[in-house]
Amino acid sequence: MNSFFQYLWLIPILPLAGALINGLFGKRFAKSMVASIALFFTGASFLVACAQAYALVNSGVDAVEPIYGTWIRVGKFSVDFGLYLDHLSLVMMLVVTGVGFLIHVYSVAYMEHEGGYYRFFSYLNFFMFFMLTLVLANNYLLMFVGWEGVGLASYLLIGFFFLKDSAANAGKKAFITNRVGDFGFLIALFLLIQHFGTLRYATVFDIASHFPAETTAGLLTAIGLLMLVGACGKSAQIPLYVWLPDAMEGPTPVSALIHAATMVTAGVYMVCRSNAIFSRAPIALLAVATIGTLTSFFAATIGITQTDIKRVLAYSTVSQLGYMFMAAGVAAYSASVFHLMTHAFFKALLFLGAGSVIHGVGGEQDMRKMGGLRKYMPWTFWTMLIATLAIAGIPPFAGFFSKDEILWQAFSSPHGSKIFWILGVITAFMTSFYMFRLIFLTFTGEYRGTQPKAHSAHGGHDDHHGTPHESPWLMLGPLVLLGVLSVVGGWVGIGNRFEHFLDPVIQKVSVEQNIALTGEASATPVSESEGAGESKGTEQLLMGISVLVAFSGLGLAWFLYVKRPELPAQIAESAGGLYKMVLNKYWIDELYSAVIIGPLVALSRIVLWQTVDQKVIDGTVNESAVAVGNVSQLVRQQQSGLIRSYAGWIAAGAAVVVAYMVWMGTR
Amino acid sequence: MIPISWYLLLSAFLFACGVTGFLTKRNIITLFMSIELMLNGVNLSFVAFATRMGSLDGHVFVFFVMVVAAAEAAVGLAIIISVYRTRETLNVDRVNLLKL
Numbered sequence: 001m002n003s004f005f006q007y008l009w010l011i012p013i014l015p016l017a018g019a020l021i022n023g024l025f026g027k028r029f030a031k032s033m034v035a036s037i038a039l040f041f042t043g044a045s046f047l048v049a050c051a052q053a054y055a056l057v058n059s060g061v062d063a064v065e066p067i068y069g070t071w072i073r074v075g076k077f078s079v080d081f082g083l084y085l086d087h088l089s090l091v092m093m094l095v096v097t098g099v100g101f102l103i104h105v106y107s108v109a110y111m112e113h114e115g116g117y118y119r120f121f122s123y124l125n126f127f128m129f130f131m132l133t134l135v136l137a138n139n140y141l142l143m144f145v146g147w148e149g150v151g152l153a154s155y156l157l158i159g160f161f162f163l164k165d166s167a168a169n170a171g172k173k174a175f176i177t178n179r180v181g182d183f184g185f186l187i188a189l190f191l192l193i194q195h196f197g198t199l200r201y202a203t204v205f206d207i208a209s210h211f212p213a214e215t216t217a218g219l220l221t222a223i224g225l226l227m228l229v230g231a232c233g234k235s236a237q238i239p240l241y242v243w244l245p246d247a248m249e250g251p252t253p254v255s256a257l258i259h260a261a262t263m264v265t266a267g268v269y270m271v272c273r274s275n276a277i278f279s280r281a282p283i284a285l286l287a288v289a290t291i292g293t294l295t296s297f298f299a300a301t302i303g304i305t306q307t308d309i310k311r312v313l314a315y316s317t318v319s320q321l322g323y324m325f326m327a328a329g330v331a332a333y334s335a336s337v338f339h340l341m342t343h344a345f346f347k348a349l350l351f352l353g354a355g356s357v358i359h360g361v362g363g364e365q366d367m368r369k370m371g372g373l374r375k376y377m378p379w380t381f382w383t384m385l386i387a388t389l390a391i392a393g394i395p396p397f398a399g400f401f402s403k404d405e406i407l408w409q410a411f412s413s414p415h416g417s418k419i420f421w422i423l424g425v426i427t428a429f430m431t432s433f434y435m436f437r438l439i440f441l442t443f444t445g446e447y448r449g450t451q452p453k454a455h456s457a458h459g460g461h462d463d464h465h466g467t468p469h470e471s472p473w474l475m476l477g478p479l480v481l482l483g484v485l486s487v488v489g490g491w492v493g494i495g496n497r498f499e500h501f502l503d504p505v506i507q508k509v510s511v512e513q514n515i516a517l518t519g520e521a522s523a524t525p526v527s528e529s530e531g532a533g534e535s536k537g538t539e540q541l542l543m544g545i546s547v548l549v550a551f552s553g554l555g556l557a558w559f560l561y562v563k564r565p566e567l568p569a570q571i572a573e574s575a576g577g578l579y580k581m582v583l584n585k586y587w588i589d590e591l592y593s594a595v596i597i598g599p600l601v602a603l604s605r606i607v608l609w610q611t612v613d614q615k616v617i618d619g620t621v622n623e624s625a626v627a628v629g630n631v632s633q634l635v636r637q638q639q640s641g642l643i644r645s646y647a648g649w650i651a652a653g654a655a656v657v658v659a660y661m662v663w664m665g666t667r
Numbered sequence: 668m669i670p671i672s673w674y675l676l677l678s679a680f681l682f683a684c685g686v687t688g689f690l691t692k693r694n695i696i697t698l699f700m701s702i703e704l705m706l707n708g709v710n711l712s713f714v715a716f717a718t719r720m721g722s723l724d725g726h727v728f729v730f731f732v733m734v735v736a737a738a739e740a741a742v743g744l745a746i747i748i749s750v751y752r753t754r755e756t757l758n759v760d761r762v763n764l765l766k767l
Contacts, residue, residue: 644689644760
C-alpha cells in the first residue's frame with residue numbers, strides 16, 4: 001500500500017479542527033475570520049480528498065485501509081480506528097467535500113445577516129467531520145459514530161434558530177425519529193457481532209460471501225431488514241420520512257447540505273456498502289425496493305400540492321431518495337450511487353437557488369407570493385432551470401442518465417419488477433410536473449409579492465427590499481458551479497462507465513446462487529454490454545418513454561401554471577377530498593401523533609411521571625424523610641435544657657447498668 | 668475490726684446523698700458539692716476494699732481521684748464565677764442557652 005494513503009485521516013480531521021477553532025474561539029473573531037477558517041479547513045479537506053482519490057484511481061488497487069490503532073478490544077472482538085477508501089467511499093467523499101465546500105462558500109454570504117455566525121460554521125464543519133467519518137470508516141461501529149454524529153449536527157442545525165418554537169420542535173422531531181431507525185441499525189450491529197464476530201467491512205463481507213443466498217428469511221435477511229430500518233430513519237423513507245419536511249426550518253444552506261445532498265443519503269450508502277449482505281437476502285432486497293418505490297411515489301404526490309418552496313424541494317428529496325432505494329433494492333447498487341451523486345449536485349443547486357430566491361424576496365417562502373422573479377434574478381433563474389431540467393430527467397442533464405439507469409434496472413434486473421418500473425415512471429412524471437410548477441410559479445408571470453415590508457422574517461436586511469434583487473456573487477458562484485455539475489455530472493455514466501467504476505465494490509452473487517434466487521436457469525445477470533439486441537431495443541424504448549414522461553410533466557405544468565393559471569384552483573376544487581388529503585400530507589403527521597405520540601405522551605405522563613416518578617420515587621424519598629422527622633420530633637423532647645433531667649437520665653442509665661450487672665452476677 | 672459492709676453502706680449512703688442532691692438542687696454550687704460527695708463516697712469504697720485486700724491499688728486510685736477533683740474544682744469554680752457574672756444567677760434551670 002502506498003504510504004500516501006496514511007494521510008487519509010486528514011480528510012475528516014481537517015473539518016473537525018475548523019469546527020473546534022470556530023466553536024471555541026469564534027465568538028471573538030470577526031465574521032470574515034470565521035468564514036476564512038471554515039472555508040480553509042473544508043477546502044483543504046476537499047483538496048486532500050481529490051489527491052487521495054487521484055492516487056487511488058492511479059494506484060490500480062481496489063481499496064486501501066489504513067489502520068490508526070485499536071479502539072476497543074474485548075476478548076476476541078476488536079474494533080480499530082481505521083479508514084477504508086474504495087471506489088464507493090471515494091465517490092461519497094468527493095461529493096461530501098466538494099458540494100460541502102461550495103455550500104460553505106454560499107453560506108458565507110447567505111448567513112451574513114444572521115446571528116450566531118461562528119456557531120453556524122462550527123456546526124457545519126462539525127457535520128462535515130462526522131459525515132466523512134461515516135463514509136470513510138472501515139467498520140460498522142465507526143460508521144455508527146459518524147451516523148449518530150451527523151444526526152446530532154442535523155439536530156443542531158435544524159434548530160439553529162432555536163428561539164423559534166417551530167425550529168426547536170423540528171429539531172427534536174428529526175432527532176427522535178432518527179432514534180427509531182438507529183435502534184434497528186444497532187440491533188443489526190449486535191447480530192453482526194454475535195454471528196460474525198467482527199464489524200470490519202472486509203471481514204464481514206468475506207464471511208457473508210460464504211453464505212448461500214437465502215431463499216427464506218434467515219440471519220442475513222434479519223440483518224438486512226434491521227439495517228433497512230436504520231436507513232429509513234436517516235434517509236427519510238416510509239414510515240420514518242416525516243422529519244425531513246419539518247427539517248426545512250433550518251437555514252437553507254443546511255437544507256441543501258444535510259437534508260438534500262449528503263446526510264440523507266447515508267442510508268443509501270449503507271445499503272450499497274452492505275451489498276454483500278443484501279444481495280444474499282432477497283426478502284430484504286424486496287423490502288428495500290418496495291419501501292423505496294412507495295416512498296418515491298407518495299412523496300411526489302405530496303410535492304405537487306405544497307406551496308412552500310422549500311417544502312416542495314423537501315418532498316422531492318424524499319421522493320428521489322426513494323428512487324435510490326428502489327435501485328438498491330433491485331440490486332442495482334451502482335445506479336443507486338450514481339443517482340445519489342447526480343442528485344447531490346442538482347438538489348443542492350435547487351436548495352441553494354431556493355435560498356437565493358428567499359434571500360432576494362426578503363424571507364418569503366410561499367411560492368404564491370413570488371412570480372416573475374426571472375427578470376430580477378436571472379442567474380438564479382437559469383441555474384435553477386438547469387437543476388430542474390436535471391431532476392426532471394431531460395437529456396442531456398445529469399438526472400436523466402441516473403434516473404434512466406434506475407428505471408431500466410427496475411425493469412430488467414432479476415430482482416426487479418414491472419410494478420416498480422410503472423410506479424417509477426409515474427413518479428418521474430410527477431417529479432417533472434411539480435418541479436416545473438415550482439419554476440413557473442416562482443420565475444414567470446408577474447411578481448405577486450407584497451411591496452416593502454417593515455419586518456421580514458429573514459431578519460436584518462429589510463432596508464433594500466422594495467423589489468426582489470439578485471443575490472451577491474458569493475452566492476451565485478456556487479450556483480453556477482453546481483449548475484455546470486448538474487449538466488455534466490451525468491456524462492460519467494455514459495456507456496456504463498460509472499457502473500464499471502464501482503464494480504470492485506459490488507460483490508457479485510454467483511450464477512448458481514442467482515438460480516437459487518429466482519428458480520430459473522435463465523436468470524444470469526443482465527448486463528448491457530453483452531446484452532442481446534432485443535434488450536438493447538427495450539432499453540431504448542424505456543428511455544424514450546421516460547423522456548416523453550418528463551416532457552409531458554413539463555408540458556402539463558406549463559399548461560396549468562402559465563397558459564391557464566386559473567385551472568389549478570378549479571381542479572383542486574373538483575378533486576375535493578382527494579386534494580385535501582394530499583395537501584395535508586395524507587394526515588400522516590396527525591396519524592402518528594394520534595397513534596404513537598399521543599399514547600406515548602399519555603403513558604409517560606400518567607404512568608411514568610405521575611405514578612412512577614411522583615408516587616414511587618418521590619414518595620420513597622419524601623416518606624423516608626417524613627418518617628425520620630417524626631422520630632426526631634419524639635426524640636428531641638429529651639433535649640430539654642434542664643441539667644437535672646440530663647442527670648436523672650444518666651442516673652437512671654447507671655442504675656439500669658448496675659441492675660444488669662447484679663442480675664448477671666447472680667445468675 | 669469494723670466489718671467492711673459498714674464502710675460500704677456508708678459509701679453507698681454518701682453516694683446516694685450526692686445523687687439526690689444533684690437531682691433536686693438548683694444552685695450550681697450545691698450541685699458541685701453533690702458531685703464532690705459522690706466522688707468521696709466512691710473513694711471510701713476504694714480504700715475500704717484496698718485495706719481489705721491488702722493492695723495499694725485502691726489507695727493510689729483515691730489519690731488520683733482527689734487530684735482530678737481538685738483540678739475540676741478549680742476549673743468548675745472559675746466557670747461558675749463566669750456564669751454568675753454574665754447571667755447574674757446560679758440557677759441551672761436558667762442556664763439553658765444550648766437548648767434547642
